[in-house]
Amino acid sequence: MSDKKDKDLQKIEELLEVMNANDLVEIQISHGDDKIVLKRQQSQQAVMTAVGPAFAPAAAAPATDTAAPTIDDGLVEITSPIVGTFYAQPSPDSAPFVEVGASVGTGTVICIIEAMKVMNEIKAETNGKIAEILVKNGEAVEFGQALFKVKPN
Numbered sequence: 001m002s003d004k005k006d007k008d009l010q011k012i013e014e015l016l017e018v019m020n021a022n023d024l025v026e027i028q029i030s031h032g033d034d035k036i037v038l039k040r041q042q043s044q045q046a047v048m049t050a051v052g053p054a055f056a057p058a059a060a061a062p063a064t065d066t067a068a069p070t071i072d073d074g075l076v077e078i079t080s081p082i083v084g085t086f087y088a089q090p091s092p093d094s095a096p097f098v099e100v101g102a103s104v105g106t107g108t109v110i111c112i113i114e115a116m117k118v119m120n121e122i123k124a125e126t127n128g129k130i131a132e133i134l135v136k137n138g139e140a141v142e143f144g145q146a147l148f149k150v151k152p153n
Helices: 002-021
Strands: 026-031 034-040 046-051 067-069 076-079 084-087 109-115 118-123 128-133 146-152
Touching: 002 026, 002 034, 026 118, 109 146
Parallel strands: none
Antiparallel strands: 026 034, 034 046, 067 076, 076 146, 084 109, 109 118, 128 146
């Protein structure tokens, strides 16, 4: 039995390496009744929470910078770091993360993009106010697609 635990631990360590290599914040994997969730703060070590035995790692989508300044009346665009589905709120019955006119600071969660059943929190990388929301809840987004426009402070 300890050989199986060693293999499971090795698989979890491989998942952590995938997270670090691709700068992922969270990985959720389900297989039947088994579930494993790996989360980490940005630029910090991963934290592991597992329910049931671990299993083979799934492929992960790479993440990149989320803010790209543009020249448009002094507004800064926040772009999608990955291909996925845009969610404006954490759950269907919750309030949106941000609305037009909302103040945001560096690190404020502004939306979630789901990619390969992984929920990736997208954070503002500038201080300011949301000037425009460019996508709708549940809409598919592409890498580099503008999601928000922010008027910097």
